[in-house]
Amino acid sequence: xxxxxxxxxxxxxxxxxxxxxxxxxxxxxxxxxxxxxxxxxxxxxxxxxxxxxxxxxxxxxxxxxxxxxxxxxxxxxxxxxxxxxxxxxxxxxxxxxxxxxxxxxxxxxxxxxxxxxxxxxxxxxxxxxxxxxxxxxxxxxxxxxxxxxxxxxxxxxxxxxxxxxxxxxxxxxxxxxxxxxxxx
Amino acid sequence: xxxxxxxxxxxxxxxxxxxxxxxxxxxxxxxxxxxxxxxxxxxxxxxxxxxxxxxxxxxxxxxxxxxxxxxxxxxxxxxxxxxxxxxxxxxxxxxxxxxxxxxxxxxxxxxxxxxxxxxxxxxxxxxxxxxxxxxxxxxxxxxxxxxxxxxxxxxxxxxxxxxxxxxxxxxxxxxxxxx
Numbered sequence: 001x002x003x004x005x006x007x008x009x010x011x012x013x014x015x016x017x018x019x020x021x022x023x024x025x026x027x028x029x030x031x032x033x034x035x036x037x038x039x040x041x042x043x044x045x046x047x048x049x050x051x052x053x054x055x056x057x058x059x060x061x062x063x064x065x066x067x068x069x070x071x072x073x074x075x076x077x078x079x080x081x082x083x084x085x086x087x088x089x090x091x092x093x094x095x096x097x098x099x100x101x102x103x104x105x106x107x108x109x110x111x112x113x114x115x116x117x118x119x120x121x122x123x124x125x126x127x128x129x130x131x132x133x134x135x136x137x138x139x140x141x142x143x144x145x146x147x148x149x150x151x152x153x154x155x156x157x158x159x160x161x162x163x164x165x166x167x168x169x170x171x172x173x174x175x176x177x178x179x180x181x182x183x184x
Numbered sequence: 185x186x187x188x189x190x191x192x193x194x195x196x197x198x199x200x201x202x203x204x205x206x207x208x209x210x211x212x213x214x215x216x217x218x219x220x221x222x223x224x225x226x227x228x229x230x231x232x233x234x235x236x237x238x239x240x241x242x243x244x245x246x247x248x249x250x251x252x253x254x255x256x257x258x259x260x261x262x263x264x265x266x267x268x269x270x271x272x273x274x275x276x277x278x279x280x281x282x283x284x285x286x287x288x289x290x291x292x293x294x295x296x297x298x299x300x301x302x303x304x305x306x307x308x309x310x311x312x313x314x315x316x317x318x319x320x321x322x323x324x325x326x327x328x329x330x331x332x333x334x335x336x337x338x339x340x341x342x343x344x345x346x347x348x349x350x351x352x353x354x355x356x357x358x359x360x361x362x363x
Contacts, residue, residue: 009351015332044358049327056219059228
């Protein structure tokens with residue numbers, strides 16, 4: 001075993017004085033074994049650096065994912081709240097448009113046209129209007145049904161172990177929420 | 185062993201608290217510090233907190249006319265001590281296998297290269313578990329670009345001891361990893 005082997009890593013790290021470094025370099029040129037060892041040490045060092053980068057990247061990614069989960073849960077909660085409270089719609093105030101007539105702007109009134117005779121349809125038997133009435137106790141048929149599992153609403157780890165549920169939303173054709181039901 | 189230190193890219197003499205040099209220092213050393221702390225076992229959030237605290241300490245240190253010699257070593261030492269204080273998560277997670285999460289790291293690599301890379305990291309992680317705490321810390325600080333003298337200052341050990349420890353650790357990894 002060469003004496004220089006003990007200095008290879010220090011040489012790699014530029015920790016040797018110039019005289020010592022020159023001695024190591026001279027030796028490496030003629031010693032195949034030391035060259036191989038040096039290559040192996042360098043590769044381990046590079047792999048270690050890459051591994052550190054990977055550890056940092058993975059942990060940063062986990063942190064970002066945690067935020068994404070939290071934001072997604074907040075968004076789902078906001079949508080549910082919006083759907084739940086959007087049933088009471090606020091009608092916009094009527095817009096008052098002043099009636100503009102020909103007289104008001106001083107134009108001659110157009111000649112009155114004779115009204116055309118309206119076409120009347122005689123039915124032999126009057127048809128009773130169809131009454132859409134939901135059966136008592138049964139909700140109106142929903143247009144959309146959404147089932148949201150609890151894991152999608154809360155960040156990982158927020159739910160106590162063993163507790164799990166699914167939130168079912170039934171949304172009517174008019175956009176209002178007909179039913180919110182939690183089931184196991 | 186030579187006593188020279190890697191010159192930093194910014195003038196460290198007469199740093200003033202709140203000066204632009206401190207801002208430059210923050211930009212240059214934030215990432216190496218984060219990497220060091222995360223590899224010591226802190227979570228990403230904890231590491232961010234510690235880095236902020238470290239630079240606040242630097243401001244106070246400079247404001248009270250503290251020594252400005254080897255500021256980089258000083259910052260790593262403060263970070264190291266703060267990580268020690270959060271001992272609950274320290275020393276645990278660095279050698280955890282990263283499993284499938286490595287996939288995103290090399291998007292441009294072929295599937296075969298990814299498998300090889302993953303296997304290499306897996307073997308390295310196993311070997312890192314065999315290192316002593318001192319060996320692991322020396323390697324981490326070395327990976328952060330610190331010289332042996334600076335590592336010695338951070339860990340409170342002699343420069344020659346750092347050289348021996350680094351050599352022993354690298355040889356162990358080379359032997360076990362067979363990379």
